[in-house]
Amino acid sequence: MPTNLCSMTALRHYYLRILRRYSSLNAVEEIYELRCQKLTGIELEALISASDHRRAELVHHCRWLKVPASAWRNV
Numbered sequence: 698m699p700t701n702l703c704s705m706t707a708l709r710h711y712y713l714r715i716l717r718r719y720s721s722l723n724a725v726e727e728i729y730e731l732r733c734q735k736l737t738g739i740e741l742e743a744l745i746s747a748s749d750h751r752r753a754e755l756v757h758h759c760r761w762l763k764v765p766a767s768a769w770r771n772v
Contacts, residue, residue, distance in 0.1 A: 708743035
């Protein structure tokens with residue numbers, strides 16, 4: 698991970714780019730579980746946020762910069 702990523706938003710975008718490489722929920726869950734064990738604090742929060750975002754994208758079959766509120770009920 699680049700050392701210049703210090704804000705929550707930058708970290709979330711970093712993890713979202715990583716998770717967007719995978720096109721199945723199982724793969725995203727696997728990556729999430731592996732990384733979750735190694736992270737703490739703001740990095741962990743960013744990973745959780747990014748994985749939720751990616752799950753919403755996979756369920757709805759589209760990419761979003763910001764997930765609409767109506768999409769969260771299906772995740």
